[in-house]
Amino acid sequence: MRRLKIYIDTSVIGGYFDQEFETETKELFDKFIKKEYEIVISDLTQRELIGAPENVKNLFKNLGLSPEIVSISAEVISLANEYLNEKVVGATSEDDCLHIALATIHKVDILVSWNFKHIVNLKRIRGYNAINIMNGYPIVEIRSPKEIIDYEE
Numbered sequence: 001m002r003r004l005k006i007y008i009d010t011s012v013i014g015g016y017f018d019q020e021f022e023t024e025t026k027e028l029f030d031k032f033i034k035k036e037y038e039i040v041i042s043d044l045t046q047r048e049l050i051g052a053p054e055n056v057k058n059l060f061k062n063l064g065l066s067p068e069i070v071s072i073s074a075e076v077i078s079l080a081n082e083y084l085n086e087k088v089v090g091a092t093s094e095d096d097c098l099h100i101a102l103a104t105i106h107k108v109d110i111l112v113s114w115n116f117k118h119i120v121n122l123k124r125i126r127g128y129n130a131i132n133i134m135n136g137y138p139i140v141e142i143r144s145p146k147e148i149i150d151y152e153e
Helices: 010-015 022-033 044-049 061-062 073-084 093-105 120-136
Strands: 003-006 037-042 067-072 111-114 141-143
Touching: 003 022, 003 044, 003 093, 010 022, 010 044, 010 120, 022 037, 022 044, 037 044, 037 093, 044 067, 044 093, 073 120, 093 120
Parallel strands: 003 037, 003 111, 037 067, 111 141
Antiparallel strands: none
16 A cells, blocks of 8 residues: 655745644654654755754654755746636745645645644635646645644544
8 A cells, every 4th residue: 555645845844943833743643653644844844954953954864864855946936826826825825835845746645734823724725626626736735743643543
């Protein structure tokens, strides 16, 4: 059976060291380590991590993970601009739109984020997916780490 490809944004990486989000984030990373899920990040994520604390920057290396890295392209920028033009989010959320477009164009199974304002938000998810459908792209599943962890009885 094929492993799910999960795109994580920068908030998930930072969540590993955040008291509010660490439990679920560490459980998700444990699944990456066990190869239950395939981890995907982007060149945008790498750029966003440049100013991060060393422990955040080195998380993948310290855990022995080698994520698939997807890149921004003209197609990604065009789709992200559609989200902005249709006012799914405001102009200050350009990078959030790029994350959604990256996940969409690179056909990941789930985009995972702790960003409840601009990404993991029902109104926004519906907006992103409406634009995707209108432009011939598949819908993108968007969840928080809490929603994709298997809770065993």
